[in-house]
Amino acid sequence: MKLTDVELRRISMPLVAPFRTSFGTETTRDILLVRVITEEAEGWGECVAMTSPRYSSEYVDAAADVLRRFLVPAVMAAGAPAAHSVAGILAPFKGHHMAKAALEMAVLDAELRAEGRSFGRELGAVRERVPCGVSVGIMDSVPELLEAVGGYLAEGYVRIKLKIEPGWDVEPVRAVRERYGDDLLLQVDANTAYTLGDARQLARLDPFDLLLIEQPLDEEDVLGHVELARQIRTPICLDESITSARDAAAAIRLGACQVVNIKPGRVGGYLEARRIHDVCVAHGVPVWCGGMLETGLGRAANVALAAMPGFTLPGDTSASGRYYASDITEPFVLDGGHLEVPTGPGLGLVPVPDRLAEVTTATERLAA
Ligand SMILES: O=C(O)CCC(=O)N[C@@H](C(=O)O)c1ccccc1
Numbered sequence: 001m002k003l004t005d006v007e008l009r010r011i012s013m014p015l016v017a018p019f020r021t022s023f024g025t026e027t028t029r030d031i032l033l034v035r036v037i038t039e040e041a042e043g044w045g046e047c048v049a050m051t052s053p054r055y056s057s058e059y060v061d062a063a064a065d066v067l068r069r070f071l072v073p074a075v076m077a078a079g080a081p082a083a084h085s086v087a088g089i090l091a092p093f094k095g096h097h098m099a100k101a102a103l104e105m106a107v108l109d110a111e112l113r114a115e116g117r118s119f120g121r122e123l124g125a126v127r128e129r130v131p132c133g134v135s136v137g138i139m140d141s142v143p144e145l146l147e148a149v150g151g152y153l154a155e156g157y158v159r160i161k162l163k164i165e166p167g168w169d170v171e172p173v174r175a176v177r178e179r180y181g182d183d184l185l186l187q188v189d190a191n192t193a194y195t196l197g198d199a200r201q202l203a204r205l206d207p208f209d210l211l212l213i214e215q216p217l218d219e220e221d222v223l224g225h226v227e228l229a230r231q232i233r234t235p236i237c238l239d240e241s242i243t244s245a246r247d248a249a250a251a252i253r254l255g256a257c258q259v260v261n262i263k264p265g266r267v268g269g270y271l272e273a274r275r276i277h278d279v280c281v282a283h284g285v286p287v288w289c290g291g292m293l294e295t296g297l298g299r300a301a302n303v304a305l306a307a308m309p310g311f312t313l314p315g316d317t318s319a320s321g322r323y324y325a326s327d328i329t330e331p332f333v334l335d336g337g338h339l340e341v342p343t344g345p346g347l348g349l350v351p352v353p354d355r356l357a358e359v360t361t362a363t364e365r366l367a368a
Contacts, residue, residue: 001038001114002080003107006072006366008064009033011359013295015323020137022165022193023054029293029323030361032060033351034067036106038080043110044347046301047102048265048292055191055292056098056219056240056266063099071096071103072366083108087269097243097268104269105301113346118304120341123274125307129338133159133314134322135189135291138168142175149176156337159185159211159314165193170204177208185314189214192240196224199231211313212237212259225256235259239290243267245275252283259313263290264305265298273305281310289315296320296329300347303332307341328356 013029020026034045047067049058070093075081078089086104093100112122119125134157139145149160160180162172173188180186187210194202194216202216212235217224219240229236237259242248244267251257260280264273280287289306292298299320306315317339320331328351332339342348 001040001111003036003038003076004367005037006076007035007037008067008364008366009035009360010060010064010362011295011328011356012361013324013328013359015293016321016325018137019293019323020139021163022138022191024052026050026293030060031295032064032102033297034102034106036103036110038110038114040114041110041346043106043108043113044297044350045102045104045106045109046294046298047098048263048294048298049098058096058098063096063102066093066096066099067103068364068366071099075103075107076366081107083111084271087271098265101265101267101269104271105264108270109346116345118343118345118348119270119301120304120307120343123270123304123308125304125341126309127307127341129335129340130303130306130311130317131158131314131338132317132319132334133157133161133185133288134318135161135316136163138163138165142172145172146175146179149180153180153184155319156334157318158337159187161214161316162186162188164188164190166198166201169201173205173208173210182209185211187211187214187237189239190216192216192218196221196227199228202228202234203232206233210234214261215239215241222251222254222256225251226254229255229258237261239263240266242276244272245279248276248279249283252280252285258285260285260287261290262287262305263292264301265292266290270301270305274308277308277310286310286312288313289317291316291318293323295324296327296332296349297347297351299332300329300342300349303339303341326355328352328359
């Protein structure tokens, strides 16, 4: 399908509550959306880059710039690129996975809408609904954490993920396990906040039967994770370290991880995410879908991804209301701890025009 126009749109989405991780606190998400217009359909992409380069080297202003100056012109110069060819067209430009993922997602959405195929159908979804976990930020006190966790469990979430960092790890985990019992599916996310020297402290989490500990060490310290895996019993899950199917294969073969968090933005798109899924399934490594506080657009695509067969652990695919009082799409609402996989063409939903207009802070057209 010939691309006739591309729109970059910035939206400002206030969070229902501050979200604190080991690398900072978010109160509002400044999100870049990509809309591609073709002769047959329009498509939407969501860039998950943060405002500052703390989760990874990417940040939203840089994503907008690289899309405007390099990525969009390259894809438009190709005329009518198939979605599966976008990654190859963009390969000469190094890095910028989140920017590339947003553009590929928009081209894929347009192509699938024109063909009348859903994201789930394209990715190989085998479930009509997916079980949902929730990510709980670092809090000011254990009582406040216990109250937040209780609220999410009351909403029906089937798995709790606690953000941890040095000084906030064993005590909150012990408190949650003691209050909510041994059957609670519980995991932690360190976002690279520890070093191998903290192995003894991390081993103190072993008695709490966690599903996994996510990205304890620096994203580039794959061998450190291999050594840490020898010193703790909790399975190690990698997030920031896995930016491609090649990374996943190497990390698994080295013994650096026993679980993988798949985030399409981090790895360059939903098609690479599918390849990582396939590599992990081939190695018997379970995967789950990570989240980056997406709007309903990214959430729709993530829920479709999470319906693939190897996604055997609940993901961070929360309801829209976990982060936003009012989403830019029809909200995702938890039903019995699950979200329905959209079945319509492409993403299966579009932004609600009035809502999108309310949160839009800038738009620009990059016509052919
Ligand atoms: O539910 C969500 O969308 C957020 C899940 C979550 O905790 N994401 C974390 C992470 O490190 O995985 C994150 C949050 C903000 C920014 C980057 C990453």
